[in-house]
Amino acid sequence: MPKRSYGQYCGLARALDVIGARWSLLIVRELLVGPARYSELLAGLPGISTNLLIDRLRELEEAGVVQRTLDTDRNSVAYMLTPWGSELRTAVGALVNWSTPLMISGPQEDSFRTHWLVVALDSLLRDRRSDEPTTVGLAVDDAIVTVSVDRTGVRVELCRGEAPATVLRGDPAVVLGLASGMLTVEQAIAGGQLLGQEKDLAVAFGRS
Structure with missing residues (x-):
């Protein structure tokens, strides 16, 4: 014990x-x-x-x-x-999803590291599927997290090479708001800066 x-x-x-x-x-x-x-x-x-x-x-x-x-x-x-x-990934993911109402206020004075998004986005987008394979980047500060979606599911990882053609740069609240569904693609773009195609973001994050 x-x-x-x-x-x-x-x-x-x-x-x-x-x-x-x-x-x-x-x-x-x-x-x-x-x-x-x-x-x-x-x-x-x-x-x-x-x-x-x-x-x-x-x-x-x-x-x-x-x-x-x-x-x-x-x-x-x-x-x-x-x-x-x-195997704790499932439990951590459930806590991330549960925390959505607590994240609405934004980071305020809290510290933030971009790589924390890997676990958060993996949890928030776990059920996402697309017949059109798409990879987009989410940039916060000086790092980019890539989100790849296809018919098998989603893969989230830190970008360690060339950035995808479509990258949305924004603060953590914008990125998490988009992934959680609290923000639409259009709202996230308005709150950030888009390089590339809006349709790629819609494939990765759009809600039907």
């Missing part, structure tokens, strides 16, 4: 024993994007102390949620989710 336990024979209680501590699910969010080194996790979790990040990573490792791997590009240690830990 974990050091801090609810002591209840209940699936929810036992799950919270493992991932209910402050910062634990946000570490999972970071690793749902992909493996990350300690320094990358620290940069992606503004507000966490170095000691607390070390403690949480150790706890998640001991619980079997996180494991270490070798970052061969830099010959250093990286962290990644175990297969069991990766």
Whole structure:
């Protein structure tokens, strides 16, 4: 039994024993994007102390949620989710969808990292399908997240190469508003800056 336990024979209680501590699910969010080194996790979790990040990573490792791997590009240690830990994608996605009313006010004074959109958009667009394969980019600050949709579903990832022909640049509230359906394509374009074709955005985000 974990050091801090609810002591209840209940699936929810036992799950919270493992991932209910402050910062634990946000570490999972970071690793749902992909493996990350300690320094990358620290940069992606503004507000966490170095000691607390070390403690949480150790706890998640001991619980079997996180494991270490070798970052061969830099010959250093990286962290990644175990297969069991990766199953948290569904639970995290459900929380993202549930949070939509809480996001309407925008970021205000909250910090933001563009790569957080990968997990959020994957959750919000999970049921999206299109007979017309389309890839668009969503740019916030100095990074672009690509959204590819076809008849099999949606793939969301950080753009690490050439940007798609159609890119909508906007603030986080515009991008999330579009993905959640709170904003129409036309409203999102009015609130941002479009490079490329409006019809591509309509294929990726339009509501029938």
